[in-house]
Amino acid sequence: MTGVIKAARSLELRPLRLRDARPLFALVDANRARLRHWLPWPDANRSVQDSRAYILRVRAQARAGMALPFGLWWKGELVGVAGFVWLDPANHSGGIGYWLAREAEGHGLMTAAVAALARHGFRALRLNRVEIRAGVRNRRSRAIPERLGFRHEGTLRQAERLVGRYVDHAVYGLLVGEWRAR
Ligand SMILES: CC(C)(COP(=O)(O)OP(=O)(O)OC[C@H]1O[C@@H](n2cnc3c(N)ncnc32)[C@H](O)[C@@H]1OP(=O)(O)O)[C@@H](O)C(=O)NCCC(=O)NCCS
Structure with a gap:
């Protein structure tokens, strides 16, 4: 299994472990109102037990080579989650997803984490394409x-249902050749 990825000074991506369930749930609970605005799962995550179940599920996906999730640790504190939410080994593609606690926003942490994930994807996982989808209004x-130089490839209309509304997704892609040439 993949080890720790150092993204910047004081910033590490660490594979999620069961013992992270308690701090992870505390973080979700404290950020629930803003996260549910852009992500589909916070309403279903209501207890430490739910966070344990999430960690077990994504660790199983990671063992199967279908995902690669990490806790984002800044100065020794868990501040968010980032990783490959899906991997498609047959097509050498993967999609990155992420969220951050409010207190950790505005420091460039996620940009550094996603740069490190893309590097890991292209080098260690030998991906050809890395994709990111974001709500069109999620500035x-x-x-x-x-x-990070991803290309905006288009819009998926009404791709996700969030808090009672359909949200269009902006799709971004980066190919290994573009990453090497950057
Ligand atoms: C999306 C999300 C992770 C972005 O967080 P963020 O802190 O804006 O992103 P970064 O950590 O990369 O930081 C960028 C900010 O830090 C600033 N910054 C400071 N130093 C920086 C550096 N060295 N490099 C880049 N940015 C830096 C940037 O100017 C920017 O702030 P600004 O928007 O006020 O200009 C966060 O808003 C979030 O979790 N939102 C809710 C969940 C969500 O939407 N997830 C994504 C679903 S697709």
């Missing part, structure tokens, strides 16, 4: 692939 999320 902070869209800024991350834009900062």
